[in-house]
Structures are given as structure tokens and as C-alpha cells.
Amino acid sequence: MFTPSVQHWLDLAGIFVFAISGALLAVRKNFDVVGMALLAGATGLGGGLFRDLVIGAVPPAAFTDLGYLLTPLAATALVFFLHPQVERINRAVMVFDAAGLGLFCVTGTVKAYGHGLGLAASAVLGLATAAGGGVVRDVLANEVPSLLRWDREVYALPAMVGATVVALLIHTGHLNGATSGAAAALAFVLRLLALRHNWRAPRAWHRRSRRGKEGAEEV
Template sequence: MGMDFGAAPLIAFDVLDLLGAFAFGLSGALVAVRRDFDVVGIAVLACCTAFGGGLIRDVLIGDIPPVAFTDLRYLVTALVAALVVFLWHPPERVRRVPLTLVDAMGLGLYCVTGAVKAASFGLGPVPSALMGVTTAVGGGMLRDVLAGLQPSVLRRDSELYALPALVGAGAASLLFYTGAYNWWTGALAALGAIVLRLLAVRYHWSAPRALRRQGGES
């Protein structure tokens, strides 16, 4: 079963998905620069971050071969992002701010498009939302592993990461199944996830950890 929603929602999907690929491409390239990778490493990390979550999603929902391998726009988008960062990137002392921003943008955009694509392939609202989360966090996890870092979504000191993606993906899934998904509603769902992620970073909101026994380890 393919993507069967109408022309306008399809355009909305393409625009948001390519914007997500560009944002995550910037994110991967900035991490590569921070880790002092060469031009090849910057391009590889940009592409892996831009494609990683979508590849996992497409394989799981049966969209084979994945769209990243059949639609040249995704490769071009990721490589343009890598080129932008290669030619210009902020100084190291302020690099965390743009990295956090573009990563949040990629997270918000991909959680929406991931959920919508899964829903269009016949998954129910809950599995579609989970596929949205997978799409949103998969690329960042692959980026961090390749860069020799602990993935943000697993770090004990990390601010909320998967939860904003779940909020955006859940909203997108509901929009799709109620027939209300379009450019504006999809963008608003993505914006909600982005804002929640940035607020979590700003105010250091984190998920609760396991309770510890008094006088010993948990």
C-alpha cells in the first residue's frame, strides 16, 4: 500500500520532509566539524543523520527500496547541508546553540512526516506515532554513534528528546486520521515538537530516572 493522500497533503509532506532532511544534514555536519572530521566525514555524517531514521521507518513499513535511495532530492539536500557547514560554521564557543536549534528542527519535522508516511501505509494511529518517533530519533542516534558519542536520547543528563518527538508524531497521526493534515497543520505539529524540545533544553527538563534505594544503588 502506497502513499494515497491527496495532492496538496503530498506536497506538504514533501516540503516538510526535505526541510527535515536539510536540518538534520546541518546537524550531522556540525557534529562532524566539532569532532574535526574532514570533508568526507562531514558529508557522510550529514547524510547518515538526514537518512538514518527514514531508512529504518521505510524498511519497517515495507517501502522498499527506501525513498532515500530512490529520490535524488534527499541526497542533494543532505550534501548541500554538508557543503554549507563545510564552507561556513560558527566558532566553537557558540556552536552548541545552532546545533541544538537545527537538531530540534529536524526532530520536529521528521516526527511529523514519519508518522504521516506510516499512517499512509496503513498503520494505525499508535504505530504511526511510534514510527514518527523512530524517524525523528534514528538519524541523531546514528550520527552520535558514528561520531563516538553517547546518543542524546540515551544520556542520563540529556534534556527531553524522544518525548517532544512523540508529542509531534501523535498530533500528526491524529491529524491524518481525522482528515485534517495539510501544510499548515503539519507545520504546527512540527513547531509544537520543536518548541517543546527547545524549552526542555532552555529549562533543563529531563525524564525521571529510576528510584534509588536509600543507602545503596538502585
């Protein structure tokens, strides 16, 4: 299992890459610097806040460690001055979001298990930690969360795979820095492959639908 120091730095890394994705989305939505900071903070801290409240780690780390609050601000400053060209922002958002997904599914699962939850519950909270910030980000940006959209590439499944791998590593006693990094990389690569090849989760079996005159789907 990770030492508190390693856990802390992994959390900060996940917060940073998720916060970058939130700030980049704010740029794409033409938000001002305050909107960028709020969206970056919500994206970076949202999943971890939910996890900490569920496992009873209160007050949450986001309110007890100044680094957790400063990291989204640092990501906002970076994006404010060095954001990519407009036509490349969407790709950057997806890449950083995938990186945050991979890091948080690992750190969320490990922290939940460290607070006494079973392996299955820890994996579920790892998924919630990874996907929660993205859901909050999309809601604040007035978009349907990618997690809920059938016409978007799979989002939760890569995090679920990563969290499950971490839980299995804990169960077999093989969790360490290298294997946890491999689990995070697996979730990251699966998400990027889903984006590249348009992998989507199946909908209801034998579901029938047709397109209306305006292109809206009717069941």
C-alpha cells in the same frame, strides 16, 4: 493528507536541517570534509531509511530520488564554508537537531499512515523517524546517543508529542498544511524549552544512587 509533492518537500526540509546538525557535530569533533558528509548523510537519512524498511517502501526513497542524496551534500557544503564560531557550534547543533525532530515526527507519521499502518503504529514510526538519525549520528561520532542519556534534556518526548498530535489530527480529519506545521513547531518548541530549562525524563521510582570518589555514579 499531503500530496506526494508536499510530502517530498517536507522530507527534504527535514533531511536538510538534520544534515546540518550532523555536519556541525562533525566540525565540533574536528572531522574532515568526508567525515562531515558521512555524518550529515547518516543524520539526515537514518530515520527515514528505518521507516521505509519497516513499512515496506523499498527501495527506500533515499536510493530512488537524487534529491535525497544531494540534500545532505548541500548541507555539508553550507556548513563547510559558513559554520559558526567554535564556541557557538554546540548551540547551533541543538537548534537544527530540534528543527529536524519537529519536521520528521510529522512526515514520518504521515507516511507510515499512508502505507496502511494504524494510528498508534504510525506515531511510533514518526518518533523513530525523528530520533533515528540523531542516534546514528551520535554513535558514529562516538558519543552516547542523547536519546539514552538520563543526564541530557528530554529528546524523545517532544517527538512523541508531535507524532501523537499528528495521529490525532489524522483521526479527526483535521490534518492539513497549517495543522501539521503547528505539530512540528510544537515538538520543536518543546525540545528548545527542554534545552533551556534542563527538563529531564524521570528515572526509576525510588532509585537510590551515590557518587563514587571519581564522580562516577554507583547504584
